[in-house]
Amino acid sequence: MRTRLKDVAALAGVSVKTVSNVVNGYEHVTTSTRTKVERALAELGYVPNLAARGLRNGRTGVIALALPELHAPYFAEIAHHVVRAAADRGWTVLVDETEGRLDRERQVAAGIRAHLIDGLILSPLALTAADLDGRADGVPLVLLGERVRHDVADRVAVDNVRAARDATAHLLERGRRRVAAIGVQRSASGVSARLRLQGYRKALREHGVEPDPALAVPAVAWHRSDGAAAVRSLLAGPVLPDALFCFNDLLALGALRALHEAGLRVPEDVAVVGFDDIEEARFSTPALTTVSPAKDRIAATAVDLLMARLAAPSAPPPLPRRVVAPHTLAVRESSG
Amino acid sequence: MRTRLKDVAALAGVSVKTVSNVVNGYEHVTTSTRTKVERALAELGYVPNLAARGLRNGRTGVIALALPELHAPYFAEIAHHVVRAAADRGWTVLVDETEGRLDRERQVAAGIRAHLIDGLILSPLALTAADLDGRADGVPLVLLGERVRHDVADRVAVDNVRAARDATAHLLERGRRRVAAIGVQRSASGVSARLRLQGYRKALREHGVEPDPALAVPAVAWHRSDGAAAVRSLLAGPVLPDALFCFNDLLALGALRALHEAGLRVPEDVAVVGFDDIEEARFSTPALTTVSPAKDRIAATAVDLLMARLAAPSAPPPLPRRVVAPHTLAVRESSG
DNA sequence: ATCGTTGTTTGCAACGATGTAAAGACCGGG
DNA sequence: CCCGGTCTTTACATCGTTGCAAACAACGAT
Numbered sequence: 001m002r003t004r005l006k007d008v009a010a011l012a013g014v015s016v017k018t019v020s021n022v023v024n025g026y027e028h029v030t031t032s033t034r035t036k037v038e039r040a041l042a043e044l045g046y047v048p049n050l051a052a053r054g055l056r057n058g059r060t061g062v063i064a065l066a067l068p069e070l071h072a073p074y075f076a077e078i079a080h081h082v083v084r085a086a087a088d089r090g091w092t093v094l095v096d097e098t099e100g101r102l103d104r105e106r107q108v109a110a111g112i113r114a115h116l117i118d119g120l121i122l123s124p125l126a127l128t129a130a131d132l133d134g135r136a137d138g139v140p141l142v143l144l145g146e147r148v149r150h151d152v153a154d155r156v157a158v159d160n161v162r163a164a165r166d167a168t169a170h171l172l173e174r175g176r177r178r179v180a181a182i183g184v185q186r187s188a189s190g191v192s193a194r195l196r197l198q199g200y201r202k203a204l205r206e207h208g209v210e211p212d213p214a215l216a217v218p219a220v221a222w223h224r225s226d227g228a229a230a231v232r233s234l235l236a237g238p239v240l241p242d243a244l245f246c247f248n249d250l251l252a253l254g255a256l257r258a259l260h261e262a263g264l265r266v267p268e269d270v271a272v273v274g275f276d277d278i279e280e281a282r283f284s285t286p287a288l289t290t291v292s293p294a295k296d297r298i299a300a301t302a303v304d305l306l307m308a309r310l311a312a313p314s315a316p317p318p319l320p321r322r323v324v325a326p327h328t329l330a331v332r333e334s335s336g
Numbered sequence: 337m338r339t340r341l342k343d344v345a346a347l348a349g350v351s352v353k354t355v356s357n358v359v360n361g362y363e364h365v366t367t368s369t370r371t372k373v374e375r376a377l378a379e380l381g382y383v384p385n386l387a388a389r390g391l392r393n394g395r396t397g398v399i400a401l402a403l404p405e406l407h408a409p410y411f412a413e414i415a416h417h418v419v420r421a422a423a424d425r426g427w428t429v430l431v432d433e434t435e436g437r438l439d440r441e442r443q444v445a446a447g448i449r450a451h452l453i454d455g456l457i458l459s460p461l462a463l464t465a466a467d468l469d470g471r472a473d474g475v476p477l478v479l480l481g482e483r484v485r486h487d488v489a490d491r492v493a494v495d496n497v498r499a500a501r502d503a504t505a506h507l508l509e510r511g512r513r514r515v516a517a518i519g520v521q522r523s524a525s526g527v528s529a530r531l532r533l534q535g536y537r538k539a540l541r542e543h544g545v546e547p548d549p550a551l552a553v554p555a556v557a558w559h560r561s562d563g564a565a566a567v568r569s570l571l572a573g574p575v576l577p578d579a580l581f582c583f584n585d586l587l588a589l590g591a592l593r594a595l596h597e598a599g600l601r602v603p604e605d606v607a608v609v610g611f612d613d614i615e616e617a618r619f620s621t622p623a624l625t626t627v628s629p630a631k632d633r634i635a636a637t638a639v640d641l642l643m644a645r646l647a648a649p650s651a652p653p654p655l656p657r658r659v660v661a662p663h664t665l666a667v668r669e670s671s672g
Numbered sequence: 673a674t675c676g677t678t679g680t681t682t683g684c685a686a687c688g689a690t691g692t693a694a695a696g697a698c699c700g701g702g
Numbered sequence: 703c704c705c706g707g708t709c710t711t712t713a714c715a716t717c718g719t720t721g722c723a724a725a726c727a728a729c730g731a732t
Contacts, residue, residue, distance in 0.1 A: 002451065004687095004688055004689085005688070005689065005690095006688080014711080014712090015711065015712050015713080016688090016689085016690095016712090016713095017689095017690075017691095017711075017712060017713080018710085018711060018712075020689065020690060021690095021710095021711085023689095024690080028709060028710055028711090029710070029711085030709090030710065030711095033710080033711085047447055047451065048451070048688090048689075049391070049451035049687090049688050049689070050451050050452040051387045051388075051390040051391045051396055051451055051452060051687090051688080051689095052387075052391050052451070052687070052688035052689045052690090052717090053688080053689055053690080054387040054689095054717095055385070055387045055388050055391050055687090055688080055689080055716095055717050055718065055719090056688080056689045056690050056691085056716075056717055057689085057690070057691090057717085058717080060387060060452070062430070062452070069416065070412055070415050070416040070419060071409075071412045071413045071415070071416035071615070073407075073409065073412070073616075076406055076407045076409070076412035076415075077407045079406050079407070079412075079415075079431070080405065080406040080407035080433065083406060083431060083432070083433045084433065087433070092430060092432070092452075093430070093431055094398065094428060094429070094430045094431070095415070095419060095429055095430070095431040096419070096428070097416065097419045097420065097423070110381075110383075111383055115338070115383065115384070115385035115386050115387050115388070115718085116386040116387060116390075116396070116398070116428075224615070224616075224618075224619040225619075228619075253616075253619055254619060256621065257619050257620075257621055260621045279407070279560070280409075280589075280616055282560075283560040283561075283564075283589055283590060283593050284593075284620075284621075285592065285593055285596045285620075285621050340717095340718055340719090341718070341719070341720095342718080350681080350682090351681065351682050351683075352682090352683095352718090352719085352720095353681075353682060353683075353719095353720080353721095354680090354681060354682075356718095356719065356720060357680095357681085357720095359719095360720080364679060364680055364681085365680070365681085366679090366680070366681095369680080369681085384718085384719080385717090385718050385719070387717090387718080387719095388687090388717070388718035388719045388720090389718080389719055389720080390687095390719095391686095391687050391688065391689090391717090391718080391719075392686080392687055392718080392719045392720050392721085393687080393719085393720070393721090394687075451688090
């Protein structure tokens with residue numbers, strides 16, 4: 001059995017509350033009492049029971065992070081940065097995996113873990129604003145990504161349209177004219193896909209190129225195998241592309257693989273740009289040009305937004321805030 | 337404020353305890369009472385306070401997973417499998433990142449989060465058995481990997497020596513004779529490195545090849561950049577290898593990159609084998625031959641070992657158990 | 673009608689920590 | 703030597719939940 005305040009109090013010969021005061025750094029404690037208590041604390045190796053403390057003051061010091069897939073590199077990197085940012089501020093992170101399933105996202109947002117956590121950072125895939133409209137009284141929530149309307153909760157995201165436009169423009173400026181978009185999704189949950197497609201089209205039009213529907217290739221998920229499959233179907237089609245804008249890095253890496261298998265050279269025959277700047281992109285052959293969102297900033301901002309809500313439980317809660325995280329284009333070999 | 341049992345009880349017109357009974361599926365409740373309570377539960381959207389429940393019955397339903405780096409693909413995949421395995425069994429996972437730092441690993445093992453978690457799965461890098469010897473009374477602990485003596489806590493690991501021998505033998509059987517080992521570490525924390533080096537040497541001797549010290553290349557960490565650096569130093573040296581056994585996949589991927597830059601063909605000029613079978617290995621160019629530990633089995637076993645200890649708090653706790661997880665060799669293009 | 677039996681519901685205490693308020697210790701000034 | 707004030711320590715109630723044991727209701731058997 002672990003030691004409780006009571007045990008320490010008995011050993012030190014003081015009351016439970018005095019020990020509590022010492023543990024919490026209350027100032028009006030005489031030096032002699034403090035020393036006695038500290039000695040007892042050390043001797044018994046006291047560790048506070050966070051469940052009890054959480055019960056008493058309604059705070060557990062734990063925030064939850066809910067991601068679609070922990071093993072997808074982008075999310076793994078986000079998780080890393082969030083855990084780090086939270087630790088820097090003295091908080092612990094509980095990780096949930098939703099697999100992008102609507103029911104799991106709803107459960108998480110509705111607060112399965114409520115009472116065990118003080119706040120939630122959620123990166124939704126399937127969730128819509130309607131699912132969140134009712135939850136005014138839940139735990140503070142910060143959303144990652146532009147997939148949900150920004151007026152239902154605090155949100156941190158890159159400007160997907162602008163980032164996609166930047167990436168596509170980069171290819172056009174290098175003289176490419178048949179730029180394919182890889183990763184198009186028409187489903188309701190494909191909001192990111194829609195925004196990135198929008199940015200892609202915008203760039204084309206700004207450069208006087210008419211978007212060719214044959215060059216907009218769908219992908220069910222955004223994994224490497226989907227990217228490879230998309231390229232194979234593209235190569236079997238009527239229009240051969242001279243560049244690919246892939247909606248994430250995994251698609252791009254799968255595409256690189258399929259291009260290599262088809263005997264096409266990157267970037268000479270086909271230039272490739274991705275999105276996410278996962279670490280792998282710096283080490284692929286060829287190294288991948290990609291949109292680089294400031295993941296550390298995204299994570300730190302998300303944690304800070306949560307902290308702000310936790311610190312100020314004001315009667316009329318402040319309106320949801322929207323933070324646009326910066327991005328850059330990391331130009332590497334795959335775009336020449 | 338969230339609803340408590342008390343609120344539900346008031347609405348349903350029964351006692352708090354009866355509501356608790358309904359929530360917990362106690363059988364001796366009349367159908368009429370049950371319906372009344374369930375209606376009230378639904379109307380108020382009751383969610384149990386896990387902190388209070390945890391305080392009451394000494395269980396929180398949360399286990400902690402402490403890993404060196406969440407963004408390293410191998411650990412990200414392990415985290416994914418652990419979260420999944422835990423969820424299947426009705427548990428939640430709290431993730432901690434130790435960065436492989438001894439002090440952080442010690443803290444975690446000593447139970448910073450104690451009382452908030454029921455058990456701990458730890459993948460140590462720097463921790464030694466001595467750090468764990470004293471902790472008989474702590475929360476149940478399962479170690480991942482062979483880095484720590486197996487008699488201090490339950491442990492799940494692949495047989496590193498045998499796996500390394502298999503990988504090296506595979507290269508030797510394809511006729512390679514100058515097989516380099518990439519990732520050697522002499523530091524105290526490099527136990528995995530030591531075991532894999534041992535397996536590598538064993539395979540060489542079994543095939544009548546004398547280990548050449550010039551072909552055992554050190555690497556500070558096991559990241560892609562270290563693999564690339566190791567290959568560059570190797571190519572600058574006196575003995576050119578015709579094969580590489582890299583102690584993990586990231587090293588191997590970095591090596592592929594450096595070999596490509598040096599104009600060497602894989603596998604024609606140099607064959608490459610890795611260790612971990614991260615997803616990326618299946619999509620690299622060329623696809624990577626690698627030792628494939630059964631990560632899902634490792635995760636499930638770790639969770640099960642923990643569950644077993646939690647279920648049976650017997651007076652003399654059962655001796656630490658050691659489980660050897662199976663591995664296979666995934667043969668792909670990089671070894672010909 | 674009374675008793676025991678089974679089945680259902682309830683009140684109370686406890687888990688470990690902390691906020692509140694009050695009691696106790698100590699000081700100098702009158 | 704007593705009083706009022708400050709500083710230190712204490713007892714008690716409380717957070718939300720569940721185990722325990724007792725209270726209560728309903729029933730058939732005597």
